[in-house]
Amino acid sequence: MANIMDVQTEDNLQYHFFPVSHGSVQFKVRTANDAHLALTMGPQESDPMYEVFIGGWGNTKSVIRRNRTKPDKVEVDTPQILNSGEFRGFWVRWDGGVVSAGREGELIPFMSWTDPEPFPVAFVGVCTGWGATGTWKIEDGAEFDTPDKLEYKFGPAAAGSLEFEYRGPHNAHLCLTSAAAEVDPMYEIILGGWENTQSVIRYCRQKPDKVTLPTPGIMHPNEFRKFLIEWRCGRVMVRDGSSGALLMEWVDPAPFPVTHFAVRTGYGARGHWRIRHFGSGAGGQQLPPPSAPVAAPLYSAPPGYPGAGGPGGPGQWIDMSAGQVPPGAVVGGQDCNGEPMYVARAAHEGAVIPGKLVQSHGAAYVPWGGLEHGKPEYQVLVGGFNNWVPTKGSNIPPGAFPGGQSEDGETLYIGRVRHKGSLITGKVQQSHGVCYISFAGKELSFPKYEILLS
Template sequence: MTNFLDVATEDNLQYQFFPVSSGSVTFKVRTPNDAHLALTLGPQESDPMYEVFIGGWGNTKSVIRRNRTKPDKVEVDTPGILNGGEFRGFWVRWDGGVVSAGREGEVIPFISWTDPEPFPVGFVGVCTGWGATGTWKIEEGAEFDTPDQLEYKFGPVATGLLELQYRGPHNCHVCLTSTAAEVDPMYEIILGGWENSQSVIRYNRQKPDKVTLPTPGLMNPNEFRKFLIEWKCGRLLVRDGSNGAVLMDWVDPAPFPITHFGVRTGYGARGQWRIAHFLGSSAQNPQPSAPQAAALYSTPPGYPGGPAPGGAGVWAEASGGQVPPEAVLGGQDSNGEPLYVARAQHEGAILPGKLVASHGCAYVPWGGQEHGKPTYQVLVGGPNNWVPTNGSNVPPGAFPGGQTEDGETLFIGRVRHEGSVTTGKVQQSHGVCYISFGGQELGFPDYEILMA
């Protein structure tokens, strides 16, 4: 996966985000000054966040900044490092808290800083500003070939939708995993297998297959065939990309977070691929884009209030794993995926919980169980001030996030559990913060609570 994604940036300091699966990104940029990169948990500007400014201050110096605040963590003189008439190559790496940048062909970075409190980076954003427009070539795996061998090539996914085009005689294999490797749990979709006679959905590389479908002549070695693969709350759909018709459909009773896809060919087949898996991809049938955070969202029946108290944010309607701009980051899953503050209706209650974008749904805790909700609301543009507390000690000014079926106010809390920081509901009368985790509702007497 060594192709380059072409990106144009305007003079507006607005980042364009792309998912990353490794601890580095390589790119070429043509701009007179101010090539800015952001390293974030999710596909938007939100803390925590690293920024690497290359050729700032009139193309005289470069800096590393954390959380958009000064003073800069490190500053170096780099006169003439960028050029508006030619591409200049660079790399940016992050590993164990060390953030560094270097020139193409040079091993030693020209700028580096160690963060004592590192966070997992899932996205890279690029922009230009201060009188500069830019053209970027970012190393990514949007189009590539696969040889005749049963070895997956992996790339990251940002939403519950993967669009692919495949040209080959047979055996188009796609896997969905929680890491860039063949490990369980794992979904496999085999299209045009068995000499282009049938297609299947397989779980953990085991038989019997979950779905088997006769598909004679599905693939063609002389033309690209298009497919859409969707996953929402454990439901896996494979569609014909030309007309949207469902080819295969299976529901996993115990879904797992999907962060990567893999592709391969084999059994005498070589394949050519075109992959669209970024947010805002050119898929014909993408999931609807989320509304802009600046809008005043309509509130569904039963939801108390649209705007948050004091004008500190609003609740944005979303579905299918959508993450609205300026969504409030609540924590991260055990695998490092960001979790956002969300809420949903269940059994007459409005329950705060967590949005797991890769699952295509939000989860809320209720009745001892974890409940997946494909439609939900996300807190956007709101506070991100978490205060430790315990039991029924809800401090004044705590942020109300919903209510029980009996009308008791529920607040937004979070706890650390098994390597995650998971958001959930604080029920004062019970003296605990409830989270949904691993299919269960778990209660914790010590927690952090979100303040307005």
């Protein structure tokens, strides 16, 4: 367990900051009301900044706020959530832009918000105010128990990886789902089952198991064992968390978007867990923070690009490269592992083609000539609009945003479709009556799609 830091906060709304090494913090606080946390890039109040207020407004409500501005991003009723006479335990996580807060021992958050423009958090600040003083015991990382009961405890899976440590005699069960419930489709991973003799990957709670591996003695009742679960576009992998060695792997031919995970123990076992989940790129490495400067100095739309104009307004195209994402980038879709896809475009064969940017790949992709083309240099759409409407064929609705042009000079629009568990952005060519996307090396066409309006 991480070291515990004791902090006293006065009734003055001044944050006490400390560094954090990863995307969660667990704490206990004793106060009558208004336990405030700030998540920042540095050890001071500065934008960008998330604030999590627990037990505000006389211990009646809790909110998530960004950059100290209203309206609040989330507001929930939490009457008497704090107590001046006893410590109450909570956790706060920030993973892949998902900011969530929950009670100690509960994996399902009581409030959560997804930031379309996430930033790397390096410091956490705590304070109290509005008539309250507080005593805090702060730890980084969540730890909890599961009873000998085959009931899953659910939590949000921000993106493609989940790292955990488990201490128990056998039967560490973990599932990946598209909802906070046991619903199909569903992946299940059982480690140390059958009296700590074998481990399996199971699909939709059905037998035969997709993978079976002899693992005698993989778990221990008095020692934490570390594991890493990864899922990307249907590829489910289980690794030894210490060595990185691949233990089990299975590829789902019809993948689905994983949004939640859950854990449980049973068959005579109680388990103790430490869990860390985070957004990842290939190989389970954490995504680098956006490294681009602000958009204005970088704006240089080439002559003839549709939508060209001055920086700062909606619908501007910003030069980027090697996976860079500018502030305010339009999120148009989502990879099947949960990673966001940004609206991008690039020049190819005399055309300017809308496509997708996947940050962890370090490139944008555009569809052309039946193939998917990777582009390390590209432009990203920046603006305040993100209005998608369904349409089909050559029906281009009024206000559709022009995103490029074909090699013949025809205007290309920005569309998106759902395919193989992903929501993928691409180009709409009216004369063809379809939306084209790039996927797995190919250009695919769809007569029904959503189109972006300005």
